[in-house]
Amino acid sequence: MGRGSKAAAFAVIGACMALAAGPSRAAAGKVAPPRYLETPPGAKPRVVITADPELDDSNSLVRYLLYAPSFRTEGLIYASSQFHWKGDGKGTKGYVAGREYTRVGREICPCTSWRWDPKERFIDAALDAYAKAYPNLRVHDPAYPTPTALRSKVRWGNVDFDGEMDKDTPGSNLIKALLLDKEEAPIYLHAWGGQSTIARALKSIEEQYKGTPQWAAIRAKVIRKAVIHPSGDQDDTYAKYIKPSWPEIRYVETKGGVMISYMSQRTLSVDDTAYMSADWTKANIADKGPLGAFYRTWGDGRQMVKGDIFDYFGEAGKTAEQLRAKGYIVWSPVEAKGSAIGEGDTVTYLNLIDNGLEGYRASSFGGWGGYHDGGRSAMSGEMTANLAAVASGKAPEFKRQPTHPFLAQSQRDFAARFVWATTPRYADANHAPKIVLKGARLISAKPGQTVALAATVSDPDHDQVAVRWRTWPEAGTYAGEAALGALDGLSTKLVVPADAKPGDTLHIVAEASDDGAPALTRYAHIVVTVAK
Secondary structure, three states: OOOHHHHHHOOOOOOEEEOOOOHHHHHHOOOOOOOOOOOOOOOOOOOEEEEOOOOOHHHHHHHHHHHHOEEEEEEEOOOOOOOOEEOOOOOOOEEEOOOHOOOOOOOOOOOOEEEEOOOOOOHHHHHHHHHHHHHHHHHHHOOOOHHHHHHOOEOOOOOOOOOOOOOOOOOOOOOHHHOOOOOOOOOEEEEEOOOHHHHHHHHHHHHHHOOOHHHHHHHHHHHHHHEEEEEEOOOOOHHHHHHHOOOOOOOOOEEEOOOOOOHHHHOOOHHHHHHOOHHHHHHHHHOHHHHHHOOOOOOOOOOOOOOOOOOOOOOOOOOOHHHHHHHOOOOOOOOOOOOOOOOOOOOHHHOOOOOOOOOOOOOOEOOOOEEEEEOOOOOOOOOHHHHHHHHHHOOOOOOOOOOOOHHHHHHHHHHHHHHHHHHOOHOOOOOOEEEEEOOOOOEEEEEEEOOEEEEEEEEOOOOOOOEEEOOOOOOOOOOOOOEEEEOEOOOEEEEEEOOOOOOOOEEEEEEEEEOOOOOOOEEEEEEEEEHH
16 A cells, blocks of 8 residues: 555544445435345454555554464455556556656656565465464464465556456456355455456456346345455546445445554554554564564565665664655655554454454454444544655654554554564463443433443463443444443443433443453443433
8 A cells, every 4th residue: 555545544533434435326316225245143243454565564564464363365466556556567658647656746657566565465465474473473373374374365457557457367257256145245345456357346347247137136146245344446446436336335434443554653543552562563573583583674685676766664773865866755754763664454354363452352342443324423634635745755744643542452462463473382471351231232311311231351471451441432322421330340330311312322341351461352342322
């Protein structure tokens, strides 16, 4: 994922997460509303990752692999974007007006490829590192898929040019087959780069079936199964093809979630920024085995593509002025050697992680990855002007966000996975506690009514587990403040505010945290809907 798309991805950190984009034809009364599928209870979400060779895509892939037991990985697909495309190898030149190569004061393109290593294999390289860590990982969770199983999911998508979707590719064919298979479960299509491979799969389905007797049934099937999780529209194929042709497909833009990306050191709260520092990153990631070594950090001496004028992140000990003197386009402030660069695409799958919040389900209203429609976020910010300022050499004005309710917990959990990857004995690492609600998770209650809440906890390492209850106003629609009885312990009470209106929602999260190292947290999430 590149600069412009990063700005789009966190231009407004903390808006509500949209479940579906585009007008439904049902609004005009012409057809019935689309029926959408949810992952069956007890099943893992079916996931396809499409990624271009941006270094933060590579970092997001490391985290994804460490959480592989949460997913049923169906595809790991090389993709292009406006920031990275391979070329067709025939000398054909590509050019799209308004792209980054037109904004640097130099005439660079039309060109035969853009920021793409001729021997690109970053997905395969990540799986090489995973294979080395796998014997340890499976000790801590036998559900880790084998390296062979994951390698069988690797495909090449539509990578030749920016937004090219004219021909079928192994990647688009895989997506097409998944959307058309007999399993009635969603396919979560993650677009960390451009969406041309996804668009080609949909176009191929349209070309094969439109005008046939099966078209209505096929189209309805694709609509109920496909869920696109984008990092922006990085090649315009969503705006130009997917949205006009398939407006009913769910398009989930995550906002308000845990965002560790380019320039996050300047926008996160001071407490949250500690989890991107050189000391924390070295101790918990970079020094932790093959996956840690693969993870990109500031000043690590590497480039995704040799000679890339936008990728100066491997340079250590140089100021922005010195980097510009070497020919780089300095679009992000320089940070300390060894600190985290970012994972701008991680937020797309955080809600799919099995942590108890079930943030991808319609009834959950969100989780680590952000909020669903109807929430009201406490976090906001504008990054576009900062990007423009940095690129022009001016001093940007960064505004720090409030401390995120889940960032520290998610980063500690991430650190624990690196311990698993380097620890061959189960007893020598920490594992998350479990929390189970007593009673229903979805509750209806009238204003003034008292709702009793209780849970049980356990821990696989026999650690002490503390339970803390808190309201989650960002996820709810009730505009006021709701008070809980006890904040600590296995039970509490909520009094529904007297001024709450029918249909308002109040969200309560029970956080079970152990005293291991690092301390790990799992959740129970209660939604109280105000009744008449």
